[in-house]
Amino acid sequence: MTSWHEKRADGSIACTLCPNLCVIAKGRTGICRVRRNEGGELALPFFGAVSSISMDPIEKKPLHHFFPGSTILSVGFLGCNLHCPFCQNHSISQTTEAPARRLDPEDLVALALKESSFGIAYTYSEPTIHFEYVLETAKLAHAKGLKNVLVSNGYLNPGPTAELLPLIDAANIDLKSFEPEFYSGELGGQLEAVKDFIRECARTSELEVTTLVIPGKNDSEREIAGAADFLASISPDIPYHLSCYFPSYRYSIPATNPETVERLAAVARARLRYVYTGNVHQGTSDTLCPACGNLLIRRRGYETSILGLSGPSCSRCGTPIPITRS
Ligand code: SF4
Structure with missing residues (x-):
């Protein structure tokens, strides 16, 4: 290491x-x-300090193209290297004072096996700042036949990225904005570094990307078109999630109108094959065949039904679908 x-x-x-x-x-x-x-x-005084642990639907990460309908042992830590004023998990990400219990890498892997989880998701707060712990646990998990899922802000330098990503089977990375000024001014980060991480992650792992849509901050059609164009330049098959923001932490801006998210999703769908909306009561989270429109996977809340897949292809027209199933 x-x-x-x-x-x-x-x-x-x-x-x-x-x-x-x-x-x-x-x-x-x-x-x-x-x-x-x-x-x-x-x-590393917080090595193995686990703030949250739960068996979650994989759709909650969100991952819609990796083991759909499964649950995964999900673990969160403390701290973050960005300081998003709208953080939905600020009670664990913007402090190290929250309650936590120690779980060594061996203990976490043993727990995943005991829970019959197919893997471990490193999520909730920012896992990459606990690089040594995640790396050690991910190696042990692979040795036991478990999958590793990373949910991250993608704010990691190229060297550690190259060391970590070969151990990561699937990831959901936040693309919090497509404006460099928003990253530097509001979050304390650099957009270009996140774009580099996303490019690398698409090469090594099964990648999905999420943007939390915040009214007046990142909700212009131009910005979402720019983000979707960027992802499409890597692969139009990258699943892209647009989620509704709710007031949290230092932001009191009213919640995103679901109609805005649906309108922006249409902008993204002109560029990408799989676009989903989240945190919306009646959002579009079904997976449809991009060729014939067949309903492949129906999602209602966290209830997932695989309806139109035959192996890795659409059961109606045979189009290959980039979905990994158990
Ligand atoms: S460089 Fe990043 S990971 Fe290292 S101490 Fe600073 S914020 Fe933490």
Whole structure:
């Protein structure tokens, strides 16, 4: 395992894990709050500190093209390397004070096997800042025949990305905006780094992407068209989720109108084959054959029915569908 940090002569530590590139003075932590300089050495005081754990429908990640209808052991941690003022999970992502229990990688893998889960999803808060833990657990999970699912902001440097992604079977990555100024001004990050991660993830893993649509912030047709064009330039088969925002953390902007999300989904569908809406009561979350319109998978809430697939293809017209089933 590469350590992704350098010790400096003055006792500080330069962390190279994510594009924030923190230089951490003795006794201080990085921006993510979980990587600490203790006496000139990198310390990981939250290694294995699990804030949330649950068997979830895979559709909740959301992943619609990977083991549809399955449940997966889902685990969350503490801290984040971005600071989204609308974070829906800020009670665990923007603090390290939330309750957590220790679960070593071996314990987590054993729990997944005990629960008969097909894998482990690293989710809820930002898993990549717990790089060493996720890497170790993912290796153990693969050795036991389990799948690894990453739900992340995709804000990781290329070196650690190349080390981690070969262990990740499927991922949902947030594309929080397609405006560099929004990333830098509101979230404390860089859009280009997230785009690089998405490109790499599409190469190594089964990738889906999510944008939380926030009124007045990232909800223009131009912006969603730009995001969808970017994804389509990688592959028009990348499933794209557009979700309704609800007021949370520092944002009191009223919730997204579901009609807005449906209108933006139509913009994205002109560019991508599989576009879904989420956090919407009657959203469009069914999977249809892009060639003949056959209903392949029906979703009602978290109830999933596979109706029109024959193996990996549409049962009506035979078009191959990029869906991995158990
Ligand atoms: S992982 Fe944490 S400490 Fe390292 S550069 Fe990113 S925010 Fe800073």
